[in-house]
Every structure is written in structure tokens, then in C-alpha cells.
Amino acid sequence: MKKKNNFSFAKYGYLFSLPFLIAFLIFSLYPTLYTALIGFTDLKGVGTVKWNFLSEDPFQNFKWVLTSPTFMTAFKNTTKLWICNFIPQLGLALLLAAWFTDRRFKIPGEGAFKVLFYMPNIITAATVAILFNALFNYPMGPVNDLLVRFGIMSEPYNFLVKKNIAQDIVIFIQTWMWYGYTMIILISGILGISPEIFEAAEVDGANGWQTFWLVTLPNIKTILLFTLVTSLIGGLNMFDIPKLFMLGGPDNATMTVSVFIYNLAFSGGYIYNRAAAASMIMFIIIVVLSSIMFYALRDRDEAKLRKIVKQQEKEQKKRLKEAGR
């Protein structure tokens, strides 16, 4: 009787997940496969929809991308911009999160600080990029104005023509936009740790530093992994800021892979096949990197525990079977 009941309801499980599945197939899976396919064709030119497979050398587009010096520059830039913004961002967020959750002292105005630190993240990235471009204007932008007025520099400096400085500013913008978000996530992770563990550490005479390294950090490993993976994927797809801050310049210094793909396919070139090949290369890199991260940071104890539980279940079943006989 009970089984029959379950059966009649099971169809709603399929029915209710159908809209998701259909939308996924049309708007996500099909475009992904189609992008992969285009990578092997000769599709280019504005308004073109017809294409042929490359019969001579199917991997021609992929080879072109991998040997293109601009792609290599874009890839190096993307990696550099992500690493150089992620490390200070995570460091700052960890430090602030540790201070804001410290049970021994309370910083006045904590709530207001959280609100202000997170604010840049909510503002449209396009606005932020153009605002920073305006702030570093030469000869009379706000930054130059302040530096000259406070006597730090004797005359205005044209920051935006220097490759390194343009990259540093993009790194700064990314850090500035994201450390508040990371901080809030880490705080909620730390608050989720059972207070008894901290009490035990206190009883054992651990100082603040020891507590942080030996109690707090190991207990927020999962959340650190979450932050790392989402930031990595976001970072490898960085587009709005580099695109609008300096249009990828000066001299391709802030050109990221996403900007490279966009320029190739949509701004003037319409070289869809090579852009698709570049997209697929990025796709593979993202999948490989996030798998490595999950593997490296997976919870070894939990995996062991799961194994033991499984084994016990098996034995239990065996025993039941034998008892049944």
C-alpha cells in the first residue's frame, strides 16, 4: 500500500524539475556544446550562421589560440591579476574576521564597518571601473590633486600610461570590491564553530594567535575552499573592470582572457571560431583547477568516516540477511 502511494507521487518529482531541466538544456547545455563545436569550424564574419568543419586540421583554431602572443599575455595578466588580488583580499578578510569575532574585545562600530566594507561590492562594476578611470585622470584627476596638494608629489603624474601601475590599480579595485564580501563569509563561518572549542582552547591557555591558527583556521576549511573556488572562477572570467577601466590597455597590460574573447568575437573581429576555441580552453582550465582544489582541500577525516559508516552499513545488511535466513 505504502509503496503504491510513493509511486503515484514520484512523477511530481520529475514534473517539478522539468522547467529547470528544459531551461538548462536550451540556455546552458546547448550553448556549451555549440561553443565547443564552433571551435572546430570556420565560423567567422558578421552575421554569418553557416559553417563548415575544418577538414585539414580540426585543431587549427585551438593551435592558433595557444600560439597567439595576445592570448598568452591575456592569460598571464588574468593569472597575475587574480593571484595578486586574492592573497591580500583573503589576508585582510581573515584578519578582520578574526578581530570582529574575538571574544575578548569588541571593536566599537563593528556593524557600521561591515556595512561600509561590503558597499563597493554592491555597486555596478561598470560604474566602479569608469569612476576609477576618472579618479586617476591626468593632469587633473582627484588622485593627482590629492597627492600634489599634500606635497607627496611635486607635479601630477600620468599613472594610466604605465603598464605596471594600470595593473596595480585593477588589482586594487578587485581587492577593494571583494574583501568585504570575503570577510562577511569568513565571519559567519567562524561564528558557526561551536563556542565550546574556543572555551577549551582558552582553558588550555592558547593565546590569540594560537587559537587562530590551530582552532579557527582548520574549522573553516570548507568555507575557505568555497571562497577560493568561487573567487578563482570569478577571477578567471574577470571582464567588467579591465574592459572599462583601461579598455585592456595600456599596451594590453590589463587585457584579460574574457576581454580577449570579447574583442575577438564581438568587437570588430567577429572571429567566432577562434573565440570559441579560447573559451573552451578556459573552460577546461577552470574544470581542472577547481577539481584539483576540491581534491587537495577535501576533508580527509570526513572521507574516512564515510568509508567506515559505509562498511558498517554493509556489515549490518549482511548480518540482517544472515539472520533472515
Add this chain to the structure above:
Amino acid sequence: MKKNQTIKKILIFILCVILAVLSIMPFVIMIVNSTRSTTEIQQHAVSLIPSGYFSSNLSILLGKSFNPAVGFVNSLLVSVGVTALATYFSTLTAYALVVYDWKLRNAFFSFIMAIMMIPAQITMIGFYQMVYKIHMTNHLSMLILPAIASPSMVFFMRQYMKPALSLEIVQSARIDGAREFFIFNRIALPIMKPAIATQAIFSFVSSWNNLFTPLILLTDQKKYTLPIMISLLRGDIYKTEYGAIYMGLTLTALPLIIVYLLLSKYIIAGVALGSVKG
């Protein structure tokens, strides 16, 4: 020991104040400069005293094919559409995963976990070609409909629903003769309200700020969303009109800042919640 603690506290407080100033300063400069003339800005780019050129900056800005009202309406249409579809269908999918016992349930959930990380930008060439082929490039619906499949939101909703929705309530509603779809709309949705509110805010904001997809799909000026409008400020027509550029930036950022400050309590709580559950 106590003295050390106080010094540490003061140092941390000072650092926090510096970071807070860093967060606000660019926006203060932006807002004040939107009221100053280009000549004033060229003499001294930083000032804390607003000037009287608000309306003249506005008219220069609007005189050059910059139409924030159109962008605002389009962005609102897209963001509301995306938020409504994403929250409703994600909750429905989560409901299917939590309430019903079907054969492929666990496989489907693993599948959702696996596709959560696929970034939309990677598949953009194929997406554009598909939309171009069916002649839908300037239709806002192409920006809205994909929201029906939002894997990470389904994941969040499932994690929230599992402890929140008791199957006994569903059972008793069935005994009372309610149909499955009715139970979902009248019983499950209200229970999920807090989770929906949280996800709605983030779905709305990320859709509102999205530049990449609209930039590729929309070529008709009347269909431009706000971020595309903003990107026009980077163009040559505004090259030396600093007052107008700041004006345009302020028009697009100020509403967000105000809404954020009003809702900040919920937004911060929402970010925290999202991380624990997701």
C-alpha cells in the same frame, strides 16, 4: 596585559576607519563632482563642497544620447523578471528534490552540484550564435529566461528547505485533498519566504550589474540596460566633459547606494546565510 589589549583595540579601530574612508571616498568625490563644472574639476579635482552645476551637467549628459531613464526601465524589467523566475523555479526544483522520492533524485542533485560552477561567459559564443539564429538578439526575454535554471540557487533552496519544511504538513494537506501544485504554492512557498527574500536580493543585484551578456546581445539603443549606458560614458563623446561623466556615474550609483544603506542589515545577514548554507 590590559594596556596591551587597549592599544591593540585602538590600532584595529584606526585601521577600520581608514578602510571605511577608502570605501566611501571614491563615491563622495563622485557625488560632489557631479555638481561641479568641468572647469572647476580641472582646477581642483577634489572638493568636499558641492557647487551649483548639477542641472547643467545633467543637460550636457542627456544631450549626448545618454538616456538613463531607458536604461533604468530596461534594467528593472530584466532584473525583476530574472529574480521572479529564478526564485520561483529554483524553489520548485528544490521542492521536487526534497519532497518526492523519485528514482533519479540523487543523480539529479549531483548533476546540479556539478553544473553550479559553469560560468556563463565561457559559453557565450554558442549562446550568441543560437540567439542570433532565431532572431532574438534584441529581446530582453533572452536575458530573463535562462534564469529558470539557476543551479546554485536550487542548491541553496534545497539546503534551506530540508530542515524547514516538514513532510507531515505536506501529508496532512494531501489528506485534506489539496493537489500537489497547490501545496507547493500555498504551503511550501510561504515557509520558504526568508530564503527567497535573501536570494531575491542577490539575484536582483547581480542581474542589475550584469554587463557581459547584455553587451553582447543588445545592439538596439532602446533596449540598452543600465550597465551598457554606463559603458557609453567611457566613449570619446564625453572625453573632456568631466562634470557630465561624474553626473552619469552618480545617477547610476546613487540609487544603489541608498537602497543598499536602507537594506544593509538584511543584505549582510543574507551574505552570511548564503555562505553557511551554500
